[in-house]
Each structure stands twice: as C-alpha cells, then as structure tokens.
Amino acid sequence: MSNNGAYPIVTVRIQRFNPDTDKKPYLQEFQVELKPGTTVLDALHEIKAHQDGSVTFRRSCRHAICGSCAMNVNGKNELVCKAPLKERLDRKGRVTIRPLPYLPIVKDLVVDRSSFWEQYQRVKPWLVPPENIPEKEFRMSPEEVAALRNAETCIMCGACYSSCQIIALTKEYIGPHALLKAFMRVMDPRDAIPGERLADLAGGDGVYRCRTIFNCIDACPKGLNPTEAIETLRKLAQKRQAFEAARAERQKRLSEPIPSP
Ligand code: F3S
Numbered sequence: 001m002s003n004n005g006a007y008p009i010v011t012v013r014i015q016r017f018n019p020d021t022d023k024k025p026y027l028q029e030f031q032v033e034l035k036p037g038t039t040v041l042d043a044l045h046e047i048k049a050h051q052d053g054s055v056t057f058r059r060s061c062r063h064a065i066c067g068s069c070a071m072n073v074n075g076k077n078e079l080v081c082k083a084p085l086k087e088r089l090d091r092k093g094r095v096t097i098r099p100l101p102y103l104p105i106v107k108d109l110v111v112d113r114s115s116f117w118e119q120y121q122r123v124k125p126w127l128v129p130p131e132n133i134p135e136k137e138f139r140m141s142p143e144e145v146a147a148l149r150n151a152e153t154c155i156m157c158g159a160c161y162s163s164c165q166i167i168a169l170t171k172e173y174i175g176p177h178a179l180l181k182a183f184m185r186v187m188d189p190r191d192a193i194p195g196e197r198l199a200d201l202a203g204g205d206g207v208y209r210c211r212t213i214f215n216c217i218d219a220c221p222k223g224l225n226p227t228e229a230i231e232t233l234r235k236l237a238q239k240r241q242a243f244e245a246a247r248a249e250r251q252k253r254l255s256e257p258i259p260s261p
Contacts, residue, residue, distance in 0.1 A: 040080040067157030077159040100162035134255030151184035160216035176216035176226035183229035195244030
C-alpha cells in the first residue's frame with residue numbers, strides 16, 4: 001500500500017458509539033499516512049482534524065504523564081501517545097482501537113471512570129500525618145523512600161483497572177490502582193493510620209478479592225507491579241497490630257537524622 005510513493009497508507013479501525021443514535025458499538029475504518037514517528041494518538045488526531053471531527057477520545061499531555069489517553073489497542077490496554085503506530089499494525093497494515101474495557105462508554109473511545117475514581121477516594125489516598133508534627137522536616141531513610149517508588153510513579157491512567165477480570169465482574173472491588181495507592185500510604189512512615197487502612201483493605205472488597213491474575217502488571221504502561229503491592233498488603237493485614245505499633249514507634253523519631261547503615 002502506498003500513497004503515490006509518499007508514505008504508506010495504513011488502516012485505523014476505531015470503535016464508534018454514540019449513545020444518542022447507536023444501538024451498539026461498531027468499528028469504522030479510516031486511512032492515514034504512516035509518517036515516521038507516528039503514534040496511535042497522532043493517527044487519532046489526524047483522523048479527527050482532517051477526516052471526521054466527531055471521533056471522540058481523551059488525551060492531554062502526549063508524554064505519558066497525564067494518563068488521559070489509555071485505550072485498548074489490538075486487545076491490550078495502553079497509553080496511545082506512547083504506542084508507535086508502525087509497531088501496532090497487523091500483517092494487513094491495520095490497527096484496532098477500542099475504549100478501555102468493562103467501563104460504560106460515554107462516546108466512542110471515552111469511558112465513564114466514575115467507579116475508578118470512587119474506589120480511589122475510598123482508600124483515602126492522601127497522607128494522614130501524626131498529631132504532633134515535628135517542627136523540623138520528616139526524615140526518611142533511602143530504604144523507606146525506595147519502598148514508595150513503585151506506587152509513586154502511577155499516573156492513574158486506568159489501564160490496570162480496566163484489564164482486571166475482577167473489575168469485569170464487579171465494580172465493588174477496590175481495584176489494583178487504588179490498592180497500589182493504599183500500599184503507598186501504608187508504607188509511608190509519615191502516615192499515622194496504617195492500622196485503620198489495613199483493616200479497611202482486608203474487607204470483602206479489598207486485597208482478598210484479588211485472584212492474582214496479573215493482568216494489571218501486563219497493562220501498566222509504567223511497568224509497575226500492583227500485584228506485589230496487594231500481596232504485601234495481605235501480609236501486613238495479618239500482623240496489623242504489630243505493624244501499627246512499629247509505626248507509632250517510628251513516628252517518635254520522624255525528625256531525627258537517619259542513622260547510617
Ligand atoms: Fe486484578 Fe491484578 Fe489481582 S489483574 S485480580 S488486581 S493481580
């Protein structure tokens with residue numbers, strides 16, 4: 001396939017759905033030029049700008065930072081701004097773009113993320129500091145900082161959430177995204193309520209609902225490991241009181257210099 005010797009022409013199949021006019025979603029094909037460096041998001045922009053302005057999708061930063069453009073490309077959730085179009089084409093030069101699965105479709109590639117954000121709120125993703133905040137800064141060891149790094153780089157794109165088979169069954173499950181954030185707060189020595197958090201997370205919709213399916217790891221565009229975080233939370237929940245006591249002890253020394261190893 002070529003365009004008079006310019007750039008090859010490839011086919012972009014987009015799932016369309018307008019709840020006002022369509023009974024069910026369908027695939028629509030568009031042709032775009034495969035210019036060097038084109039991403040799947042670039043192709044969507046090209047189609048919206050020059051072929052059909054009604055094609056609807058979310059995007060913002062184009063640098064895999066904002067988490068807006070998570071979609072399902074050829075059956076796999078990913079950030080389309082990071083996805084080279086050339087590498088996503090099948091042997092017939094086609095790519096298929098659908099919205100994130102298991103979530104209500106608002107229009108075309110835009111899904112309703114209400115349950116995603118509700119579960120996030122549910123785990124109190126903010127830091128709850130101790131009552132007597134030291135006048136000096138909090139001091140954390142390199143190991144304590146490293147333990148948070150996995151969760152800290154999550155951009156809340158929803159790729160893991162909508163790849164999880166438990167979420168496919170029930171939106172009551174807290175989900176890998178929120179459990180990863182909860183893990184970050186539980187592990188943070190500055191947080192004063194790890195016991196309360198662990199008790200909540202050990203409830204029926206929490207860490208024990210995970211069936212260790214690993215889809216969340218495969219889907220994460222940042223290479224994070226929600227499954228490992230969930231596993232750690234399970235173990236900590238079993239020794240919640242001892243963990244809580246250790247945290248209270250640790251918080252007495254929050255402003256002291258960290259001793260060298
Ligand atoms: Fe779901 Fe990940 Fe557990 S995909 S079942 S949260 S390992």
